[in-house]
Amino acid sequence: MKKLLAAAAGAALMVAAAAGSASAADKLKACWVYVGPHNDGGYSEGHDKGRQLVDKELGDKVETSYVESVPEGPDAERVIERLARSGCKIIFTTSFGFMDQTIKVAAKYPDVKFEHATGFKTADNVTTYNARFYQGRYIIGQIAAKMSKTGTAGYIVSVPIPEVIMGINTFMLGAQSINPDFKVKIVWVNSWFDPGKEGDAAKALFDQGADIIVQHTDSPAPLQIAEERGLHGFGQAHDMSSFAPKAQLTAIEDNWGPYYVERVKAVLDGTWKSQQSWEGLKEKMLIMAPYLNMPDDVAAMAKDTEAKITADPLLPFRGKVLKQDGSDAGPIDDGVLLGMNWYVKGIDDKFPQ
Amino acid sequence: MEGLEGPLLTIITASTPLLLAALGELVTERSGVLNLGVEGMMAVGAVCGFAAANLTGMPMLGVLAAILGGMVIAFLFGLLTLGLVTNQVASGLALTLFGLGLSALIGDAFVGVPGPGMPKLYIPGLSDIPLVGRIFFAQDFMTYLAWALVIAVWYFIFRTRGGLVLRAVGDNHVSAHALGYKVIRVRFLAVLFGGACAGLAGGYLSLVYTPQWTPNMTAGRGWIALALVVFAAWLPGRLVVGALLFGAVSYLALYLQGIGVGIPSQFLSMLPYLTTIVVLVVISRNRTLLRINTPACLGQSFVPDR
Numbered sequence: 292m293k294k295l296l297a298a299a300a301g302a303a304l305m306v307a308a309a310a311g312s313a314s315a316a317d318k319l320k321a322c323w324v325y326v327g328p329h330n331d332g333g334y335s336e337g338h339d340k341g342r343q344l345v346d347k348e349l350g351d352k353v354e355t356s357y358v359e360s361v362p363e364g365p366d367a368e369r370v371i372e373r374l375a376r377s378g379c380k381i382i383f384t385t386s387f388g389f390m391d392q393t394i395k396v397a398a399k400y401p402d403v404k405f406e407h408a409t410g411f412k413t414a415d416n417v418t419t420y421n422a423r424f425y426q427g428r429y430i431i432g433q434i435a436a437k438m439s440k441t442g443t444a445g446y447i448v449s450v451p452i453p454e455v456i457m458g459i460n461t462f463m464l465g466a467q468s469i470n471p472d473f474k475v476k477i478v479w480v481n482s483w484f485d486p487g488k489e490g491d492a493a494k495a496l497f498d499q500g501a502d503i504i505v506q507h508t509d510s511p512a513p514l515q516i517a518e519e520r521g522l523h524g525f526g527q528a529h530d531m532s533s534f535a536p537k538a539q540l541t542a543i544e545d546n547w548g549p550y551y552v553e554r555v556k557a558v559l560d561g562t563w564k565s566q567q568s569w570e571g572l573k574e575k576m577l578i579m580a581p582y583l584n585m586p587d588d589v590a591a592m593a594k595d596t597e598a599k600i601t602a603d604p605l606l607p608f609r610g611k612v613l614k615q616d617g618s619d620a621g622p623i624d625d626g627v628l629l630g631m632n633w634y635v636k637g638i639d640d641k642f643p644q
Numbered sequence: 645m646e647g648l649e650g651p652l653l654t655i656i657t658a659s660t661p662l663l664l665a666a667l668g669e670l671v672t673e674r675s676g677v678l679n680l681g682v683e684g685m686m687a688v689g690a691v692c693g694f695a696a697a698n699l700t701g702m703p704m705l706g707v708l709a710a711i712l713g714g715m716v717i718a719f720l721f722g723l724l725t726l727g728l729v730t731n732q733v734a735s736g737l738a739l740t741l742f743g744l745g746l747s748a749l750i751g752d753a754f755v756g757v758p759g760p761g762m763p764k765l766y767i768p769g770l771s772d773i774p775l776v777g778r779i780f781f782a783q784d785f786m787t788y789l790a791w792a793l794v795i796a797v798w799y800f801i802f803r804t805r806g807g808l809v810l811r812a813v814g815d816n817h818v819s820a821h822a823l824g825y826k827v828i829r830v831r832f833l834a835v836l837f838g839g840a841c842a843g844l845a846g847g848y849l850s851l852v853y854t855p856q857w858t859p860n861m862t863a864g865r866g867w868i869a870l871a872l873v874v875f876a877a878w879l880p881g882r883l884v885v886g887a888l889l890f891g892a893v894s895y896l897a898l899y900l901q902g903i904g905v906g907i908p909s910q911f912l913s914m915l916p917y918l919t920t921i922v923v924l925v926v927i928s929r930n931r932t933l934l935r936i937n938t939p940a941c942l943g944q945s946f947v948p949d950r
Contacts, residue, residue, distance in 0.1 A: 330755045331858060332756040445902065478898050482863075484860070487849065487853055487861075487865070491894060495895060498650040499899070510856070510861075529756070641906040
């Protein structure tokens with residue numbers, strides 16, 4: 292009986308597989324690799340929404356699939372390679388830690404296009420793409436400086452990579468443009484996602500006199516704590532106002548969809564080329580959530596800055612930027628930003644080594 | 645003293661889920677069953693609690709659902725290891741993976757939905773005492789429950805006949821069986837109690853600690869609870885020390901960073917684990933104490949000869 296069942300199940304699987312490949316044969320396969328669950332309510336979900344937009348707009352010509360919760364590091368190579376072998380024509384690897392693995396697999400599959408998010412290594416068939424998140428950080432820095440009564444913000448961060456450092460620096464530059472004496476207290480939680488720890492970090496920072504919380508981690512826990520204490524904060528990657536309707540001032544939202552549609556289309560048209568895309572408010576790869584819970588003049592200021600950055604992506608760095616020790620950082624361009632490994636003047640914290 | 649209130653409140657709430665989960669596992673292990681699935685049971689408890697509270701709008705129903713969710717997963721573990729005599733370590737590990745996956749599946753619709761939250765319970769009069777009042781008498785009700793459970797479990801294990809039977813089964817199942825005690829039944833009950841506590845701990849995370857559901861939100865707390873049980877030498881009192889210590893050092897690690905002491909954050913992140921292990925190992929150095937309290941049949945399967 293057991294054997295019979297197994298045989299029946301096997302046959303059913305084969306039929307299903309055959310049916311799957313038949314319908315897939317004439318469609319372009321686009322695949323995604325996520326570092327978290329597709330519905331993590333944060334970073335990976337942002338990418339998955341982008342994938343869904345591809346489904347919606349190009350569904351008749353493209354078939355999408357994804358692998359979720361792939362750990363960064365050696366294990367990712369196996370996953371990426373499996374996707375490449377299974378007929379994916381374009382593969383988006385959506386986390387910084389997939390960089391070397393993407394490059395490695397790409398060398399073995401020259402006919403497959405690879406797109407790696409937030410990294411800096413490219414090849415003939417590997418493109419990098421990222422959003423200019425720092426633009427949003429500048430705006431929230433200004434809002435924080437206007438809204439804070441204690442003149443101190445708490446900043447919860449994950450791991451010291453240039454992307455994160457850039458965010459802290461731009462936030463501070465924004466705050467200093469309003470209040471030159473603004474202070475920021477930084478706590479590293481060494482994790483992108485741990486609601487409990489992020490919440491505890493927020494409590495520790497509030498206990499020390501911060502009254503605005505900024506996060507570069509993915510869960511809405513810090514905002515919930517702000518809501519509980521009647522203080523304020525900013526959403527990360529998503530509009531998190533449903534978790535903290537009174538606390539969220541705005542959020543820096545990821546918006547990968549239009550980019551994904553454009554790139555998959557390029558593969559369909561045969562116009563895909565390797566490039567380094569770094570898009571921001573102008574291209575709407577990042578958008579600001581509604582400015583809430585703040586006086587009208589602060590909201591007006593934020594909108595004004597948003598419009599200015601849309602016109603000039605490097606606006607936050609147009610003035611003279613000093614490093615923590617007071618030395619001149621010199622002119623700042625994309626290259627300097629992407630390799631940023633120093634704090635700007637005014638941040639008291641020791642730079643993590 | 646005013647400044648101490650916030651930190652102390654945070655430490656107590658941070659240690660409550662660990663305490664709850666570890667307490668359940670302690671009872672399970674005292675019966676001789678090693679259930680490594682705490683993390684999985686916690687995750688299922690968290691999602692069941694959140695889902696029930698969200699659908700009904702009643703946090704208390706959420707608490708009940710969390711307990712039941714943990715127990716259902718524990719029941720599965722009991723069926724496998726006690727009924728079908730599978731390997732406990734392997735089954736426990738599988739249970740964790742299964743629980744994490746299942747919870748993500750159940751919780752699919754609840755990601756990004758804010759939870760109803762649990763009101764704090766102010767004990768009239770007592771909660772107005774400065775400092776002590778806010779810390780001891782103005783917690784959410786699950787924190788009180790956790791502390792009451794510690795006392796109840798200690799009393800049960802060391803002061804009742806039932807506790808004696810539980811320990812006998814865990815120490816020597818053959819003798820216990822020969823004396824006529826129903827080894828499998830006792831163990832099954834202990835496993836279910838462990839599941840209920842782990843589920844409750846999960847519910848604490850999704851209902852009180854950070855009222856939200858996200859996959860993997862337990863973030864390894866089940867494993868810490870497991871380790872606490874061993875390092876506390878299966879004694880409820882030491883469990884409290886361990887859980888509070890872990891909570892306190894975790895908070896301190898974050899707090900020190902905020903002040904800006906310049907100690908690498910990776911080292912501070914490691915500190916809670918390090919301190920807890922060192923302290924519990926040191927206080928458990930007494931060999932006799934360990935020999936008396938370690939369940940001798942821990943992890944061993946038992947098949948009654950009929």
